[in-house]
Amino acid sequence: MTDQAYNFAYLDEQTKRMIRRAILKGLAIPGYQVPFASREMPMPYGWGTGGVQVSAAVLTPEDTLKVIDQGADDTTNAVSIRSFFERTAGVATTTATDEATVIQTRHRIPEVPLREGQILVYQVPIPEPLRFLEPRESETRKMHSLEEYGLMHVKLYEDISRHGHIATSYAYPVRVEGRYVMDPSPIPKFDNPKLGEMAAIQLFGAGREQRIYALPPYTQVVSLDFEDHPFEASKADQCCGLCGATDSYLDEVIVDDAGGRMFVCSDTDFCTARQAAGHRGQDAA
Amino acid sequence: MYVAVKGGERAIENAHAWLAEERRGDPSVQELSLDQIREQLALAVNRVMAEGSLYDPDLAALAIKQARGDLIEAIFLIRAYRTTLPRFGASAPIDTGAMACDRRISATFKDLPGGQILGPTFDYTHRLLDFKLAADGEVPEAPMRAAEADDVPHVTDFLNREGLIEEAPQDDTPPPDLTREPLEMPADHALRLQALTRADEGFTLGLAYSTQRGYARNHAFVGELRIGSVPVELDIPELGFAVEIGEITVTECETVNQFKGSKTEPPQFTRGYGLVFGQTERKAISMALVDRALRWEELGEDFVGAPAQDTEFVLYHADNIQATGFLEHIKLPHYVDFQAELELVRKLRRDAGARDMQEAAE
Numbered sequence: 001m002t003d004q005a006y007n008f009a010y011l012d013e014q015t016k017r018m019i020r021r022a023i024l025k026g027l028a029i030p031g032y033q034v035p036f037a038s039r040e041m042p043m044p045y046g047w048g049t050g051g052v053q054v055s056a057a058v059l060t061p062e063d064t065l066k067v068i069d070q071g072a073d074d075t076t077n078a079v080s081i082r083s084f085f086e087r088t089a090g091v092a093t094t095t096a097t098d099e100a101t102v103i104q105t106r107h108r109i110p111e112v113p114l115r116e117g118q119i120l121v122y123q124v125p126i127p128e129p130l131r132f133l134e135p136r137e138s139e140t141r142k143m144h145s146l147e148e149y150g151l152m153h154v155k156l157y158e159d160i161s162r163h164g165h166i167a168t169s170y171a172y173p174v175r176v177e178g179r180y181v182m183d184p185s186p187i188p189k190f191d192n193p194k195l196g197e198m199a200a201i202q203l204f205g206a207g208r209e210q211r212i213y214a215l216p217p218y219t220q221v222v223s224l225d226f227e228d229h230p231f232e233a234s235k236a237d238q239c240c241g242l243c244g245a246t247d248s249y250l251d252e253v254i255v256d257d258a259g260g261r262m263f264v265c266s267d268t269d270f271c272t273a274r275q276a277a278g279h280r281g282q283d284a285a
Numbered sequence: 286m287y288v289a290v291k292g293g294e295r296a297i298e299n300a301h302a303w304l305a306e307e308r309r310g311d312p313s314v315q316e317l318s319l320d321q322i323r324e325q326l327a328l329a330v331n332r333v334m335a336e337g338s339l340y341d342p343d344l345a346a347l348a349i350k351q352a353r354g355d356l357i358e359a360i361f362l363i364r365a366y367r368t369t370l371p372r373f374g375a376s377a378p379i380d381t382g383a384m385a386c387d388r389r390i391s392a393t394f395k396d397l398p399g400g401q402i403l404g405p406t407f408d409y410t411h412r413l414l415d416f417k418l419a420a421d422g423e424v425p426e427a428p429m430r431a432a433e434a435d436d437v438p439h440v441t442d443f444l445n446r447e448g449l450i451e452e453a454p455q456d457d458t459p460p461p462d463l464t465r466e467p468l469e470m471p472a473d474h475a476l477r478l479q480a481l482t483r484a485d486e487g488f489t490l491g492l493a494y495s496t497q498r499g500y501a502r503n504h505a506f507v508g509e510l511r512i513g514s515v516p517v518e519l520d521i522p523e524l525g526f527a528v529e530i531g532e533i534t535v536t537e538c539e540t541v542n543q544f545k546g547s548k549t550e551p552p553q554f555t556r557g558y559g560l561v562f563g564q565t566e567r568k569a570i571s572m573a574l575v576d577r578a579l580r581w582e583e584l585g586e587d588f589v590g591a592p593a594q595d596t597e598f599v600l601y602h603a604d605n606i607q608a609t610g611f612l613e614h615i616k617l618p619h620y621v622d623f624q625a626e627l628e629l630v631r632k633l634r635r636d637a638g639a640r641d642m643q644e645a646a647e
Contacts, residue, residue: 006369035467040364045607046614070621077617079293107621125611136597138470163633169625188625208607210467234628251620252627266621 009056009089019057026214031176033211049207051123055104064092066100071108071266109191111248111270114200122185124206129173129183149181175222190235190249196221238263241283243274308353322346331563337363338483340533357605377518381537386513391440393506399437440509450554481572484603492593493574501591503577504543512536536561538569
């Protein structure tokens, strides 16, 4: 079968319409998880089928797509999803954050602030922030509708009493416009402050769990915390070995058998752009 | 020296090329044809059709070949293909009473109208490796007899005449479709049956087995198990009547379960139901047992906390494509999250160390 045998961006138009309705509902009720009839996609659940379906539903032929995984454009799964849309939608692709109109991401928000007109699509494994406190979907939906979030605060409090800190370092829960508690997908909590007041549209797709949720531009998003234990966006206390950035999220890379390590920007586009502008870190060649 | 890795694309291409080579195996060995798979690995084909929710033996054979015999991978290929197909309409309900039975047995009555037909079953074979088969697979022709033309009545109908088994009233409500609507709780009976018929065979078997061992025991008898072909009819709106569009083979299992009665129901037998594409006996019996276990609420039974009673647990975890996808995704990169955890654990250890020092000083 040739690629032309499939509709633009793979999904048929009825499916896209169904997904767009879920997206619009999500945008109208920020942070609310909208059930949608997720389709089997030609990649496995857990590989970003939710994000891929959302991207397929919002892509137009004029769009420029960027796909990142762990902040990087060249991670194998990012490469695979990008080539999927190159084949099925024929859209232009880029690795430059500011050139992209649609950015599909797994586990990171780009370092460069996004602007109006851009859409950031997150791949979400477990959309329910209350899931590990209450395994039943029927119960958690009730808790959301009754705004019953006490359990979450108790969990965070127990962390503090046990460890002295809130022991959640990624997928750190947030409250949207003072209403829904939302899982921001497994981004490091370093990225949490970027969620709020973002100029771009943020869409979250969970394929296996059949949920879509959204943050319209300039939405108030607050990471859960306590007055005496305020939220803190943390990262490795280092600077990038390649571009010298001190304010970007860093990956730790083991470089020799003796366990020597260096730190590099997780956002590869950010790092490359800085190096092109002449910035150098201590380990740069 | 670390350089940001480029080359994901080439790595993927090379991996795919290697995979294709491994799939083919030793090129001096003759290649498998789809006909061979369809005809000689028919039970694998049946499982792929059943859990792939697409009745097409040729496509299932292709999927098995492409998946190197990994049936869950083959089911995935079928599912991903199926989801792109347009819906022209829904067939009329099949009538299993009119089935041309290859096999039909009842464990509850020694003899019954329609007779016991063993059919092509492993049941009474001795599981001894047949080394002759390694050299020569030719078989003598099996004895033949003319088929009975009459419909074969359902065993449960006999019990029904005496009021000994609960009624299963006809319900013409169009059933929900979990491939078109998100699966939401509570799930009605039709939706549960749809989820179970495409559920993973192993998962369903394990749950069914757990009910036999006492986790929500439901004392099942196989009232009847039948395998055979049934015609599929489709209403054509332009014609105004139903037209036969083909035949499918299905396995149907009806269990008769002991029931002591409850506050609302008199003592009578209850039902469990399994219906699966193809000759898929183990799956159909498992499905019937799990179906019965999930019906505790409508029968006024107690929830004893057994996994097989828990609709949400069963339905959300029975799909092997969802399960294997999420399970296997943990091999994808998680550098970013792991880094965040690394920082956190280091910080907690620093704090704990500082506390110990302070305590020692005091």
